[in-house]
Amino acid sequence: MHTVSLDEQDSRMGPASTVYALTDALGASNLALNYYELEPGESTAYGYHTHEKQEEVFYVESGELTFRTPNGEVTVGEKELVRFGPGEFQQSRNTGDDTAVVLAMGAPQDPGETVLRRECEACGGETRHGVELAESGDEILVRCEECGDVTGRYE
Structure with a gap:
């Protein structure tokens, strides 16, 4: 078992104000895990993308994210989740007026x-x-x- 505190994590460079890469901190071997705090306009990704092998689940703890998808935009609000399967294109953006707090999970860990x-x-x-x-x-x-x-x- 591993436990970590977000207060002890260092934010990495990326498309959001705060990005904690928690995979290694937790010693996860089959799951990629990232925590985000996104200011209005920020994203969890560098662009519109897809992963060959990995499905992704986003849990919006607070705020909202709007995802660009091949079928149009989808907004996910506070306490909601969304899943993208391998090969599905998506990109998130904080379209709200407040900071969005988001947990992103991907499995398997290697996205291909x-x-x-x-x-x-x-x-x-x-x-x-x-x-x-x-x-x-x-x-x-x-x-x-x-x-x-x-x-x-x-x-």
């Missing part, structure tokens, strides 16, 4: 290939992107795989 899509101004549309740590190590870059432009920076 992740396909990430974002708007690229240089390419004139939504393209496939990759995520990388900047050479300086102080930010995460999201880069268009077609033209190489950086379309997002996260500290």
